[in-house]
Each structure stands twice: as structure tokens, then as C-alpha cells.
Amino acid sequence: MAQTAEAKTIEEATVTIVSPQGRPDEKTRRYDRQLRLWASSGQAALESARILVISGGATSTSTLKNLVLPGIGEFTILDHLPVTYADAGNNFFLHVNGIGKSRAEEAVSHLAELNDSVKGKADTRDVNAVLENEPEFFLSFTLIIAVNLSPEIEDRLAQALRSGASTPRDTVPLMIVRTAGFYAMIGTQIGEHTVVDAHSETPPSLRLDNAFPALLEYARAIDLDSLDSTDFGHVPWVVLLVKALENWKQKHDGQLPKSYAEKQELKKSLEKMRRRGDEENFDEAVAQAYRMWTPTVVPSETRALLSDPSVTTITSSSPSIFYFLLALSHFVQQHSYLPLVPTLPDMHTTTDTYVELQNLFRAQADREMLVFEDCLKRAVEEVHETWEERESLGLGRAEVKEFIRNAAGVRVFKGKKWGSVEPSEIEASDQKPVTALQNELESGMLPAPAAVYLAFLCSADFYSAHARQPQPTEADNQLLTTYATQRLANGGWNGELPETVTTALGEIARAQGSDIPTTAALTGGLVAQEAIKFLTRQYVPIEGTCIVDLIRSTTGTLPF
Amino acid sequence: MGRDAYARAILGKDLFAQLGNTRVLLVGAGGIGCELLKTLLLTGFGHITILDLDTIDLSNLNRQFLFRKKDVKQPKALVAADTAGSFNPACTIEPIHADIFEPRFDLAWFSGFDIVLNALDNMAARLHVNRMCIAANVPLVESGTAGYMGQVQPIVKDRTECFACLPKDTPKTFPVCTIRSTPSTPVHCIVWAKTYLFSKLFGESEDDDAEFAEALKNGENPTEIAELRVEAAAFSAIRSSLSSPNAPSLVFDKIYNADINRLLGMEDMWKSRTPPVPLDYTAIRARSFVLPERKKPGTVKTTNASTNSKALVNKTVNGLKNGKREANGSPDSASGLKDRKELSLEDNVELFASSVQRLAARQASTSQPLSFDKDDDDALDFVTATANLRAICYGIPTKTRWEVKEMAGNIIPAIATTNAMISGMIVLQALHLLKKAYHLIRSVYVRKKPHSPLGTSTMVPPNPYCAICKDVYVPFPCNPEIAILGDVLRAVGVAKAEDEDDDDDEDMNRTENEKELREAYVYEGNRLLFEPEMGENAKKTLAYMGVTWGKSLIVTDYEGKVVNLVLVLLPLPPDQGDIKPFVVPAQLPPLPSRVLPPVPSEPLTPAKSLKRSAPEDEGEVDDTRAIKRIRTEGGAVKAPTGKETNFREENGVLILDDDEDDNVIQLD
Numbered sequence A: 001m002a003q004t005a006e007a008k009t010i011e012e013a014t015v016t017i018v019s020p021q022g023r024p025d026e027k028t029r030r031y032d033r034q035l036r037l038w039a040s041s042g043q044a045a046l047e048s049a050r051i052l053v054i055s056g057g058a059t060s061t062s063t064l065k066n067l068v069l070p071g072i073g074e075f076t077i078l079d080h081l082p083v084t085y086a087d088a089g090n091n092f093f094l095h096v097n098g099i100g101k102s103r104a105e106e107a108v109s110h111l112a113e114l115n116d117s118v119k120g121k122a123d124t125r126d127v128n129a130v131l132e133n134e135p136e137f138f139l140s141f142t143l144i145i146a147v148n149l150s151p152e153i154e155d156r157l158a159q160a161l162r163s164g165a166s167t168p169r170d171t172v173p174l175m176i177v178r179t180a181g182f183y184a185m186i187g188t189q190i191g192e193h194t195v196v197d198a199h200s201e202t203p204p205s206l207r208l209d210n211a212f213p214a215l216l217e218y219a220r221a222i223d224l225d226s227l228d229s230t231d232f233g234h235v236p237w238v239v240l241l242v243k244a245l246e247n248w249k250q251k252h253d254g255q256l257p258k259s260y261a262e263k264q265e266l267k268k269s270l271e272k273m274r275r276r277g278d279e280e281n282f283d284e285a286v287a288q289a290y291r292m293w294t295p296t297v298v299p300s301e302t303r304a305l306l307s308d309p310s311v312t313t314i315t316s317s318s319p320s321i322f323y324f325l326l327a328l329s330h331f332v333q334q335h336s337y338l339p340l341v342p343t344l345p346d347m348h349t350t351t352d353t354y355v356e357l358q359n360l361f362r363a364q365a366d367r368e369m370l371v372f373e374d375c376l377k378r379a380v381e382e383v384h385e386t387w388e389e390r391e392s393l394g395l396g397r398a399e400v401k402e403f404i405r406n407a408a409g410v411r412v413f414k415g416k417k418w419g420s421v422e423p424s425e426i427e428a429s430d431q432k433p434v435t436a437l438q439n440e441l442e443s444g445m446l447p448a449p450a451a452v453y454l455a456f457l458c459s460a461d462f463y464s465a466h467a468r469q470p471q472p473t474e475a476d477n478q479l480l481t482t483y484a485t486q487r488l489a490n491g492g493w494n495g496e497l498p499e500t501v502t503t504a505l506g507e508i509a510r511a512q513g514s515d516i517p518t519t520a521a522l523t524g525g526l527v528a529q530e531a532i533k534f535l536t537r538q539y540v541p542i543e544g545t546c547i548v549d550l551i552r553s554t555t556g557t558l559p560f
Numbered sequence B: 001m002g003r004d005a006y007a008r009a010i011l012g013k014d015l016f017a018q019l020g021n022t023r024v025l026l027v028g029a030g031g032i033g034c035e036l037l038k039t040l041l042l043t044g045f046g047h048i049t050i051l052d053l054d055t056i057d058l059s060n061l062n063r064q065f066l067f068r069k070k071d072v073k074q075p076k077a078l079v080a081a082d083t084a085g086s087f088n089p090a091c092t093i094e095p096i097h098a099d100i101f102e103p104r105f106d107l108a109w110f111s112g113f114d115i116v117l118n119a120l121d122n123m124a125a126r127l128h129v130n131r132m133c134i135a136a137n138v139p140l141v142e143s144g145t146a147g148y149m150g151q152v153q154p155i156v157k158d159r160t161e162c163f164a165c166l167p168k169d170t171p172k173t174f175p176v177c178t179i180r181s182t183p184s185t186p187v188h189c190i191v192w193a194k195t196y197l198f199s200k201l202f203g204e205s206e207d208d209d210a211e212f213a214e215a216l217k218n219g220e221n222p223t224e225i226a227e228l229r230v231e232a233a234a235f236s237a238i239r240s241s242l243s244s245p246n247a248p249s250l251v252f253d254k255i256y257n258a259d260i261n262r263l264l265g266m267e268d269m270w271k272s273r274t275p276p277v278p279l280d281y282t283a284i285r286a287r288s289f290v291l292p293e294r295k296k297p298g299t300v301k302t303t304n305a306s307t308n309s310k311a312l313v314n315k316t317v318n319g320l321k322n323g324k325r326e327a328n329g330s331p332d333s334a335s336g337l338k339d340r341k342e343l344s345l346e347d348n349v350e351l352f353a354s355s356v357q358r359l360a361a362r363q364a365s366t367s368q369p370l371s372f373d374k375d376d377d378d379a380l381d382f383v384t385a386t387a388n389l390r391a392i393c394y395g396i397p398t399k400t401r402w403e404v405k406e407m408a409g410n411i412i413p414a415i416a417t418t419n420a421m422i423s424g425m426i427v428l429q430a431l432h433l434l435k436k437a438y439h440l441i442r443s444v445y446v447r448k449k450p451h452s453p454l455g456t457s458t459m460v461p462p463n464p465y466c467a468i469c470k471d472v473y474v475p476f477p478c479n480p481e482i483a484i485l486g487d488v489l490r491a492v493g494v495a496k497a498e499d500e501d502d503d504d505d506e507d508m509n510r511t512e513n514e515k516e517l518r519e520a521y522v523y524e525g526n527r528l529l530f531e532p533e534m535g536e537n538a539k540k541t542l543a544y545m546g547v548t549w550g551k552s553l554i555v556t557d558y559e560g561k562v563v564n565l566v567l568v569l570l571p572l573p574p575d576q577g578d579i580k581p582f583v584v585p586a587q588l589p590p591l592p593s594r595v596l597p598p599v600p601s602e603p604l605t606p607a608k609s610l611k612r613s614a615p616e617d618e619g620e621v622d623d624t625r626a627i628k629r630i631r632t633e634g635g636a637v638k639a640p641t642g643k644e645t646n647f648r649e650e651n652g653v654l655i656l657d658d659d660e661d662d663n664v665i666q667l668d
């Protein structure tokens, strides 16, 4: 009896305690592991995305599974075909009891089970008809993934998205996916894509090659000789490097060490500053010694970006990132570095000293942020906006800090068209597929990715001529070979087909256009990953067209 | 077109038919496991055994697509088999909710599979399955993912590197006194809260004696250890009053007041360290507590330092090292999500009180010991609050609940996409292995390279110095209760100890044959059971020494001339169970000569070089690799074979001769 009473007291006590501090909501807990990759800003972008996937085959549902699980806002499958026996065998989201029913509807209902907060829609119209009658349908999506369509429909879709966009920046991103047996191909059409955070693995520079004045003064004030052995062992490596380099510069006209021998000499002089030889802070300093002679520069990608017309000629309608970039170009004209990011790495020292150093870096970062804000003000005024409106332009203090933290990782990718574009439309960096192939051929080598791509083209040629997939027969192989020879001859290549090409043609014939589980799993992962990069504007997307070759367990990219 | 038409066409008739009869073991039903099970079913594998020890948590659902919200807390293996099984009734799926280390999963059991696929999340289990597959000569595909990165490695004995051929990073460890008395970083406080305090209050009551003895042997301060013994003993009193309503204040007063005050009494300890400050539960809750200024130790030194650098020259706090993560601001710091909020002293105390009561109530209702789980909110609340309060005592920065979770749980980011790619690659390599198309198998890496998302490398032959896959494994049917170690050794050609059995008649007249017996060390895991100079264990039964079915005896040649002989213990055939202690294989396989790792030409500089690699050290050869291997591999630890003077041996564990504190507490 006493026990019951006591147990009750506990229960009451537990209930009366105010709800626990900082307990995350259910959504945060569900998405915990991915929030650690793309943060809540990325998650918000996913949750507002509307994705269209055309056709409900195995690769399509594999891709969608990987987008529904992390919680995209909404998806639509556009597919007019019914579920077949073969579908039920190779597609985990189509079952035998759905045979004969709409593939779009069946797949949507099974995929929707994966995540309650994602809306799924089935559209059972034929993509051809929609392109014909309602091309604006496609413009309502955030991203479109077209899987195993004919090249002709791919081209028309790509064209519809280009002509429907008011500016290149507004073009709905299109991912083109083709699979056949152990091969797959992923191409993209994007208008303009900005990566706001590349999540570069390179830590921000501490600029120790040229320490900022307050850091230099701090280091100078520490007299190593007067420290007892405990203090001596806790001088942070940042300070040791600043001191060692200052000594070096005094003896070398203020120059950094350049040759390997000079660098080694500087490193030896650092070693000579030790007392016992096993001080942990010196071990760290020696490991970080390269920071003394690595000159702080504006990364070349950033520099190239700053001179891009999209940055130099911004208008009042430009997204905020371009205001920031213009401000950054003003900043780097005055300084030869990016604004300081106040992240201090791990080091062996006392907590107090660490906090002191951290404050030094923060104070310097704050000073530079104010200089950057002056540059930003100039940029705002250049497009005849008023600085007082900065918050409404998305240029508030919080956004400024966020931009500075990611500045080195900001990228802007220029438009990339898909398909048989008119010669006049081809930009310098945008090579026509066959031209790229020919370049490879003329260089004397035809790497496997290009051969696989050629095989995909020939398979499409076959399909448009015969309205069926090639089969692994002598006759079909012969036809594929003829198409390949023709395509290459059109580009001026008259030699024998390279072995990589004949192998690839053989595999394409053997595949009979099949969507096999291993390829679908891998391709579905790859396509969803790229889609997430586009949607979150984080991480650098794959460059060019990606070829998956699972016979050789590899991927490659082609420059278009 | 039939249901399997595509698969048959692309795999070929023969391989497709073979798959129907293939027995595959899938170890792990987590992120990779779910994807794999799906892909295996679709590919046409006929018999799948899926094993996992875990139950489903809400945070699994963003990628482990065979589980739904209603399945939370159910065993992963069972739910996965149930959800996926309906897809292809032609396939038999055997789910096992168990630990792969259990003795019933022995050599014979592993031998029953055609291929093993690892989808594991921890190093110990990976090394274990690797060893079992090498011993059973079953091909293995090993895999792992972390965020956007992933890796697949096919493993075939004698053809490829095994999982242990390259050294793996050892878990981070801390000395006992750092954790219990003199923490200096947030991670020290979190380890204390998670591995010590949590289990003291709610977990399996463990015996500290072994740990303390080990710490003393490692040269930790004996006075401090004596104090810690007292402190630990007092926990049993606290535990018995956990169900009382004032449990939070009892616990708080003990750990943040009484224990801190006792530590403060050890004045020697604070001569060169900033001493901690005790906290007052009642005062904090009444909002009348003022955190006292921490007293600085030592004397103030005079220098010409500017005001900026005062702290460095005026204060001496020993051994402080700032945790890496406090330097990198969380990308979400501005997001306003609740568990990323900085907690004040009062917040922490409230969180402490409520989590103690919740955990105490749970324990009272089940009377089962609890164990820390990062996804258990009560446990995480408790660890967050207690670690932060300890940090406040010691003047260490506190952490948000989000950060504590990552540090305490060793959380690795995980998403569906990488797992999907990896599972496709695993099945692909498995198909190559089943076809014995060894020229096609590859190690594959998923990485963040815009020009080439997959990295591929051809297979590397086994490391000749590998301590796992170069050994010779022999199934050894025995009854450990009656099998005597000395008899076993003699039966496999190893001599008993020289100084042993002086009164034994047999030994008075050794036969010629026996003189040919070789001398050896014998290990079970890392435990040294026997060596020629110290042979009393030779008279004991295997079971007495804890060597039972599923475990192995590793026989290491005394002179290091031949590779190890590993006797893998199995049950005796049913008809011989009670009569015979063991059955010696009719013919023991020959033991190949051991290839010796190159002896470094000059003495190695201290262990520091093992811990940190200098990124710019152009042209320096990594001569530490062979030594590092000895220290880090998870399986058997080898006796030194050369004459390196850099080693000393202790309890069968090789320790590099340095004065580093050695591994005592593990942060899993």
C-alpha cells in the first residue's frame, strides 16, 4: 500500500514538472540524421518542393522513395500505362495484385505510405498529350525528373521548360534519366543554379601568413622565455606560428618562405623553440606549420564568380545572393582576402586562453563584417535601392553573417541546355553531345562513358526506327553498329568502331531496355541526391552528364 | 513478359537459377539493411537470413523505408522481413532478432551461407563478421555510409584484403581521473554523465574495482583513486532512495556538492588547476544562487604582457584541451529549434530534476536496469543536464541538447540516397562474387566529387602482415567443460610450459616426439592465456577460462616463425558430446611461414606520430603503419617477433613505450 502511494507521488511529481527544456518535436526527431547534413534551411526548401516524375518505372519509384523519405512537399507521377507482370517483378512499389491498374496510381499509393507529411498525386495522362495541349502544366513544378522517355519527348519537354521561363534563372530544373541493364545516364537542364553553401571540407583560413594586427600584438605580448613549463606547454599553436613566422619575416625582408628548403628551415626554427621536445602544443604547431607559408588568397572559383556578368550587372530584381556577391567583389578589391570567418579549430591550451583567442578572432570578424556591410551598402545604392530597406531585400545582419560564413563556397552555375539545341544556342561551355564525343575520338581515345552514351543514342535511333527495344540478336547488333558508325561518320570519324563502343552496343542489346534492381537502386540514389542538391541549393552538383557503368562498377561524366 | 523476365535476361539463365538456391546472410536491418533486403528480393535471391539486434526508433524513419511510425520499438529484423516478405513469396526470409556475437552464430553457422553482406554500424561487429567469414571461407561484402559518403568492399580470403588488413581508428579514450575528477572539456563531462553517472544511478551496477586497479597500474594518482572508491560506494545508498520524491535533490547534493567538496579537500590536486565550485540545489531552484568566482591557482606572475594576453600568463589550468565541436558553430544556431537552445543553470537544474524522476519512475515500474540510448529522450535529457551542470562546476562551456546528442551518441548523419546507392553496389559485387567473376569485383566509394560521384578501385591482395586473414583457421569440436588447455595444445603440436608439472610422471621421460613440439603464446581475443614461462593455465579447462563455443584459441608461435593457428570452438558431434573432451582434426593444415613487417631502421619517435598526420609532410614515409596495426586491430594481438625495443608487453596487449595515459574509459 505504501508503495502504491509512493509510486503515485512520483507520477504526480513527474507530471507537475514543467515540460522538459529543449525537447525537440517529432518532426525534428524523425529528420535528425539529415538535418545534420543540410540544416533546417535545406529541410524547409525540401518541404516546399513540388516534384514531377514522368513514368512510374523501377528507377522512378527508387528515386521517389529517396525523396519522400526525407520529406519533400509534394510529388506527382505522370504515367498513362498500366502495371504489367514485369513491373511487379522489378519494382518494389508495384505489386502483383495491382497488375492492369494504373501504374501512376499504384505507385503513388505505395510511395505515400512512406511518409505521412508528403502529398502524392497520380496523373494518368500521356506525357505526349500534355506537351501538346497543356505545356504550362510543367511550369508549375519545382523540379522535373524524366525517366526513360524517348529522346524526342525529352527534347520537347526541355524546350517547353526553356520557352516557358521568363528568365533563365526561373527555368524549372529538368533531370533526364535513361537506364538499360547495367547502364544509366543522368543529364540535366538548368537555367541558373546558385549554390549558397558548398559545404567545402577546407576549413576557413586563419590568415596566419599575415596575422591581423590584434593577433600579432597578442602574440608579441607573450614572452615565451618568462613562462614556467606548464604555461609554456599551453601557449596555443596559433600564437606559436605567428611568433615563428614573425621572426622569419624579420630576417627575410618580410617575405614568406617560398622554396621547400625555406619552408623546412622555418619548420626547424619552430622546433628549436621547444624546451623539452615533447610539448603537445608544439606538436600541433608543427602539424599546422603549412599555415605559415600558405598565402591567403581569394579562391579562384570565387574570383571567377565575382567577375561574372550576373554579378557585375545586377538589377533590382536580382536575388539577394547577387547583392552579396557584388558587395564581395567591392570588398576583395580593397583586400586580397575574404571577410574573416571566426571559427577557431581545436587546440591544446587552457580554456581561458582559448576564449581569449576566440574573442580576438570574433572582434576582427566583426570589424571586417562592418567593412563588408559598407560594400553591401554601396552595392544596394548602385541598383538604386535604399539601404534602409536592407531587411526587406533579404540583406539583414543575420543574412550577412550567414553569407560571410559560406562565402568561399558560393557558386553560380550558368545555364545548361538539354537536347538537340540549335547551333546558335550553343554557348562556349555548352558542347553538343556528339561534338564532345568526336573530340574524345579525335584525341585518340574513346573513354567508356562516351561509348556508353553513344550506345544510348543508338538504342534511341533503333527505337525510333523500329518502335521496339533492340534484342541481343545478330541482326539487331548489326543495326546498332550501323547507327554508331553513321553517327561517328557524320562527325568525320571513319575509323573502325573502338572496342569500348562495340562492348557498350552489345550490352545495350542484351539489356532490352530493362530496368534492373541494382541499377535502379544506384541510379535512384544518385538522381535523388542531385535533386536534393538542386532543391536545397547546398553542395556542388555533378558536373555534366553522368554515365553509370555497373559492369565496371563506376561512373563518369561527359562535358555537356 | 513474365515477372522475372528482365532479371533472367540481364543476369543470364545460369546465374538467375543459381540465385534461387543461394543462401545469403544479411547482417543489419538498418539504413543499408532495408535497402539491401529490397534489392536482394527484386534481384531474385531465394534464401535470405536477416539479423539485427536493434529495435526501431523514430529517427530511423527518414531512411529505413521498411518501417512505419506504428513499428517504433519493434525489432528491426522482424519488421523488415514482414514488410518486405510480402513482395516476393518465392523467397524465404528468416529474420533473427539477436546479437551476431552470440555463440550460436558459430563457424558452422557461417559456413552455411554462400555469401555474407554486412550492413553494420559498429567496428566491433564488422571485425567479428570479417573474422568469421575469413575462418569459414565465405565471401563477404562489407559496407558503410556516413552522410554523403559511402563504401563497399568485397572480401574473399586469400584473394583480397580483408576488413582488418588496414588499420582502423581506435575509439577515443580518456584516463579515469580526467573523467571522474578533473574534466576539462565538454566531452569529458558528457562521457562522465553517460558512461559513469547514468549507469551508477539507473544501469547495471558494475564493479569498479577492475577499472580502478587498471587505472593504478597505468600510473594514475593512488590518492585520487582511493577517493573515487569512496565516492562510488556511496552510490548504492542513493540508488535505493531513487523512488523517493526528493530523489533529485539527494542525487544533486551528492554529485554536485558532497563529491565536489570532497575533491576540493584534496589540495594537491588543485595546486595547478582551477578548482571546481560546488552547486546548491535549493538555492538554484529558489533563484538565489550566485555562481562563485572560480579561484585561480598558483601565483600571479609578472610579465610585460599586454592586457589582452593576461589570461595566458596569469592563469595556469592544467591540461585543458578544447573540444573540437565548440569551435564550429552549429549551422542551425539561428534556427530557433528547441533543442538547440542554450540552457541556463536553472534550465539545467529543472531538466535534471525532471529527467531523474522520469528515469526513476521507469526503473521502478520495470525494475530493469536502464542503458543509455541517444534516442531515449529521458536518458538524453539526463545526460545533457548532468553534463552541463558538471561543466558549470568546472568552468567548462555547456552544450545544447542537440550537441550533446551528437557527442554522446556518436551520431553520424544518414540519408536514404547514399544507402540506396551503396545497396545497389553491394548486390552488384555480390553477383560478381557468386559468379566467381573475381576480375570484375571492385571496391567502390560514394563521394562528393562533382566529376565522378563513384570512386572505384581494383582489389588489393591481402596485407602479408595482416593478423586476421593470414592466420590458419581450424574448426575445433570440443566440450569446453572437460577439455584441458594443456591437452589441447599438445594435440595441436604445442609444448606445455617448461616449469609446469614437475611431479608429472609423463614429463620425466619426454619422448623424442614431444621434443619436436613448438612453443607458443595462446590468446583468446586480447587475453593472453598461456605462455611458455607461465603455464599454470595449462591445467585448467577451457570453460574455466571463459573460452567456450563461438570463441577461438589463437596460437601464436613463440619464435614468430609461422602464422597463427586459430582453433575455432564448436560443439562436438552429438554422439561424442559427453565422452570426449575434443576431436583433433585428422590432419592439421600446414602453417605457412610468417612474413615479418619491416623493422624500422631507427627507433620510432614517440606515439605522437601515430596520432596526428602533418598534411604537408612531403616525402615522409609512413613507417608507423605496421606498428599501428599491432595496436589497433580488433582481433588478436600479436606478440612481437623481432627485437624492437620500442615495445613492452602488458597483459597480452602491446603498448608503445611512451608515457601517455592509456585506454581506460571508452566513448563507444
Ligand SMILES: [Zn+2]
Residues within 6 Å of the ligand: B161, B162, B163, B164, B165, B166, B462, B463, B466, B467, B468, B469, B470
Ligand atoms: Zn586481412
